[in-house]
Amino acid sequence: MAEDKVQQQRFELKYRVSAQTALEIRDFVSAYLEPDEYSVGKPNYSYPIHSLYLDSDDLRLYWDVINSNKNRYKLRLRYYDDDPASPVFPEIKRRVNDAILKQRCAVRREAIPRLLAGQLPDPEHMLSNKPQHVAAVQEFCRRMLDLRASPKTHVAYLREAWVTPDSNAVRVCLDRQICSVPQLTPELTTHMENPVMPFEPDVILELKFTGRFPNWFRTLTETFGLTQCSAAKYADGVAEIEERQHYDPGLESTPPLAPETLRLNREDLLERYLERRRRLRNQAGSR
Numbered sequence: 001m002a003e004d005k006v007q008q009q010r011f012e013l014k015y016r017v018s019a020q021t022a023l024e025i026r027d028f029v030s031a032y033l034e035p036d037e038y039s040v041g042k043p044n045y046s047y048p049i050h051s052l053y054l055d056s057d058d059l060r061l062y063w064d065v066i067n068s069n070k071n072r073y074k075l076r077l078r079y080y081d082d083d084p085a086s087p088v089f090p091e092i093k094r095r096v097n098d099a100i101l102k103q104r105c106a107v108r109r110e111a112i113p114r115l116l117a118g119q120l121p122d123p124e125h126m127l128s129n130k131p132q133h134v135a136a137v138q139e140f141c142r143r144m145l146d147l148r149a150s151p152k153t154h155v156a157y158l159r160e161a162w163v164t165p166d167s168n169a170v171r172v173c174l175d176r177q178i179c180s181v182p183q184l185t186p187e188l189t190t191h192m193e194n195p196v197m198p199f200e201p202d203v204i205l206e207l208k209f210t211g212r213f214p215n216w217f218r219t220l221t222e223t224f225g226l227t228q229c230s231a232a233k234y235a236d237g238v239a240e241i242e243e244r245q246h247y248d249p250g251l252e253s254t255p256p257l258a259p260e261t262l263r264l265n266r267e268d269l270l271e272r273y274l275e276r277r278r279r280l281r282n283q284a285g286s287r
Helices: 019-029 060-066 109-116 131-147 215-223 233-247 260-285
Strands: 009-017 046-055 072-079 089-096 099-104 150-163 170-182 203-209
Touching (some): 009 019, 089 131, 170 233
Antiparallel strands (some): 009 099, 072 089
């Protein structure tokens, strides 16, 4: 297995940009960074990413985002294709104040049903038995069981990624065609039927760095007049699914994700969230 170059601890800033601005940002960034190994040779420098997000039945992790809780986390299974031989990456992505911390490991796909049932993978199902990877899958299982989390949403998008040569200290991502569908089963598939696309027609720009804020990042944001914003792929997708159902409750392809126990305050919180999204869209439209 190739070395996993994920940034385990970083700072992360997000922006919504138009498709044309994203192309101009690519030209700007290419003077400082190079395409990551998965972007090289791909059309539009982009490759697909799929994530199956887990949450409790009362959607605690989703509401942590909506309520802007400072210390929060996500549980997801990340994968990149339908190949049964390709690994799956159980991930914990935590936000602690302004820092992003990520734990993940690679496991064989056949281990996923047992993992979601609360059983640790057998050693032969782990693609690495390094202590940090064993600790990652143990922590994933612990949090999943504590939360009683299960699959809730499948999120997919195309990622264009640029990195510093010979390291991953600075990373710039342009994420396009972000799609979400409700999924309550452990199936890992790239197929999506009737997805919502909460950020269309915009592209999500992510600036990631492990040390100090690079000076040229400041030049980039000033050159293109960028305004930092919230862009939570999981939470925005769930909100869009809920919004669709809210106005078309008979839509069978998007079953409700929020349980009845949240119905008492769901309307107020949903309206607050939709108002925040409307402001972001108005800001994007004024660029």
